[in-house]
Amino acid sequence: MKISIIGTGLIGGSMALKLKQKNLTSKIIGIDKNEEHLKEAYSLGIIDHYSSLEEGVKNADLIILAIPVDAARKLLPDILNLIGRQQTVMDVGSTKNGIVSAIRKHPNRLRYVATHPMWGTENSGPKAAHKDAFTGKAAVICNQEESAPDAVALIQKIYAALEMNLLYMNSKDHDIHTAYISHISHITSYALANTVLEKEKEEDTIFQLASSGFSSTVRLAKSHPEMWVPIFRQNKENVLDVLNEHISQLRKFKSALEKENYDFLEALILNANKIRDILK
Amino acid sequence: MKISIIGTGLIGGSMALKLKQKNLTSKIIGIDKNEEHLKEAYSLGIIDHYSSLEEGVKNADLIILAIPVDAARKLLPDILNLIGRQQTVMDVGSTKNGIVSAIRKHPNRLRYVATHPMWGTENSGPKAAHKDAFTGKAAVICNQEESAPDAVALIQKIYAALEMNLLYMNSKDHDIHTAYISHISHITSYALANTVLEKEKEEDTIFQLASSGFSSTVRLAKSHPEMWVPIFRQNKENVLDVLNEHISQLRKFKSALEKENYDFLEALILNANKIRDILK
Numbered sequence: 001m002k003i004s005i006i007g008t009g010l011i012g013g014s015m016a017l018k019l020k021q022k023n024l025t026s027k028i029i030g031i032d033k034n035e036e037h038l039k040e041a042y043s044l045g046i047i048d049h050y051s052s053l054e055e056g057v058k059n060a061d062l063i064i065l066a067i068p069v070d071a072a073r074k075l076l077p078d079i080l081n082l083i084g085r086q087q088t089v090m091d092v093g094s095t096k097n098g099i100v101s102a103i104r105k106h107p108n109r110l111r112y113v114a115t116h117p118m119w120g121t122e123n124s125g126p127k128a129a130h131k132d133a134f135t136g137k138a139a140v141i142c143n144q145e146e147s148a149p150d151a152v153a154l155i156q157k158i159y160a161a162l163e164m165n166l167l168y169m170n171s172k173d174h175d176i177h178t179a180y181i182s183h184i185s186h187i188t189s190y191a192l193a194n195t196v197l198e199k200e201k202e203e204d205t206i207f208q209l210a211s212s213g214f215s216s217t218v219r220l221a222k223s224h225p226e227m228w229v230p231i232f233r234q235n236k237e238n239v240l241d242v243l244n245e246h247i248s249q250l251r252k253f254k255s256a257l258e259k260e261n262y263d264f265l266e267a268l269i270l271n272a273n274k275i276r277d278i279l280k
Numbered sequence: 281m282k283i284s285i286i287g288t289g290l291i292g293g294s295m296a297l298k299l300k301q302k303n304l305t306s307k308i309i310g311i312d313k314n315e316e317h318l319k320e321a322y323s324l325g326i327i328d329h330y331s332s333l334e335e336g337v338k339n340a341d342l343i344i345l346a347i348p349v350d351a352a353r354k355l356l357p358d359i360l361n362l363i364g365r366q367q368t369v370m371d372v373g374s375t376k377n378g379i380v381s382a383i384r385k386h387p388n389r390l391r392y393v394a395t396h397p398m399w400g401t402e403n404s405g406p407k408a409a410h411k412d413a414f415t416g417k418a419a420v421i422c423n424q425e426e427s428a429p430d431a432v433a434l435i436q437k438i439y440a441a442l443e444m445n446l447l448y449m450n451s452k453d454h455d456i457h458t459a460y461i462s463h464i465s466h467i468t469s470y471a472l473a474n475t476v477l478e479k480e481k482e483e484d485t486i487f488q489l490a491s492s493g494f495s496s497t498v499r500l501a502k503s504h505p506e507m508w509v510p511i512f513r514q515n516k517e518n519v520l521d522v523l524n525e526h527i528s529q530l531r532k533f534k535s536a537l538e539k540e541n542y543d544f545l546e547a548l549i550l551n552a553n554k555i556r557d558i559l560k
Contacts, residue, residue, distance in 0.1 A: 272470035
């Protein structure tokens with residue numbers, strides 16, 4: 001099977017490495033607007049060739065779209081225009097409802113499978129890719145009934161090779177759940193970094209005192225805007241909904257402290273501790 | 281050297297294990313109101329004996345106070361009443377100004393050294409202790425000029441054995457910096473857990489979808505109120521100050537999304553990305 005990967009960064013690159021190791025592909029073609037990334041991906045053995053978009057899409061059995069969500073949404077109709085009935089396209093974006101709605105009436109809709117592997121780091125680019133990135137993590141397939149059964153079967157095979165656990169849900173529910181579980185964490189982390197940068201002018205002190213707790217809470221604040229602005233834009237309503245709730249939860253802590261109501265503070269913390277049972 | 285450790289949990293236990301490994305002590309006496317913890321600490325080889333507070337304090341060259349900050353503040357004057365000029369007391373609490381102020385005029389003030397090792401996890405109790413917990417992390421000594429030079433020298437030797445990097449600052453500055461760098465992270469994380477628990481009623485979905493990003497941001501929300509309510513209480517003013525800033529930073533994200541001002545959103549994220557240079 002020939003696979004073209006559009007976007008040879010962290011996600012696309014990590015997939016390429018694993019699929020090659022599992023012998024699922026004889027050849028990986030890399031497509032990327034960023035020539036640096038293409039060259040890096042080639043020299044790291046992530047891709048075997050690189051090519052233009054049109055040529056790369058036409059020559060592959062499977063096309064994996066691994067670019068920021070707004071670019072993916074814009075590009076997907078062009079890709080579907082180029083392919084035939086034997087080819088399959090998947091994307092890997094963190095928001096699903098926008099892209100699925102954009103191509104709902106496309107004549108080749110059946111050849112596209114909407115997916116979201118729930119893994120990422122604060123790093124990006126081919127150098128950040130590693131082959132066991134996805135093992136044991138969850139991946140979602142959205143609106144599978146809108147895709148051809150053989151296309152879905154191929155994508156299931158891909159995710160099995162990536163050693164991910166598949167879940168199925170509709171694109172609307174997906175975007176609500178990811179707002180809760182992934183997108184809000186990023187906003188929290190960005191805002192925390194900005195808080196500390198605003199209040200703590202002694203950078204040396206931040207560096208010297210930063211405990212592992214701080215580092216882990218603020219880790220996501222290193223994530224790049226090229227990826228995250230489009231996610232927040234596409235999932236604006238859900239993210240705002242959760243963000244409002246989050247601000248109101250923080251206000252409860254503020255009120256407990258201001259009123260010196262330490263029983264309430266304890267109750268808030270005990271409630272938060274329930275996350276221990278859920279996350280194990 | 282005989283060491284008594286009051287509080288045989290995560291911090292006290294981890295210190296005991298390392299100090300024994302480094303042969304800094306011939307005998308560790310455990311003191312704990314929690315009998316379960318004492319028995320566990322004994323059976324795990326963390327302590328060699330256990331005893332009452334009075335006996336344990338009288339028979340030790342060094343007394344390490346490793347209990348929640350309000351209990352430590354209350355107990356420290358009693359301990360200083362019990363000791364002689366050859367003995368040294370240190371505490372390890374996350375807030376320093378309250379405890380230092382409480383014993384400023386005590387006749388044995390010189391025998392006490394105020395410290396804070398910047399390490400912890402969301403777990404507690406002797407079972408969570410491990411000997412290399414502190415290696416490479418920062419530890420703070422506060423108001424060293426209020427302690428006898430030989431007492432400070434002993435504590436420096438202890439932290440060298442724990443392989444921590446020592447910093448010196450006054451207790452007021454310490455409490456401001458830790459509000460920024462440690463205490464606010466915990467409030468953020470608790471509030472994030474409460475947000476998700478409030479909005480996402482499908483616990484299975486949280487469990488299945490939780491990405492490593494979410495898990496890392498919410499990890500601190502597992503921390504127990506017995507430790508954290510007293511910290512927030514003792515550092516109330518500083519924590520409120522940073523919490524207000526944090527809420528105002530989150531409101532900027534809310535405003536950027538509501539107004540669909542994606543340039544502003546990008547600027548907020550780019551600013552947060554600066555934490556990358558500081559934390560490496």
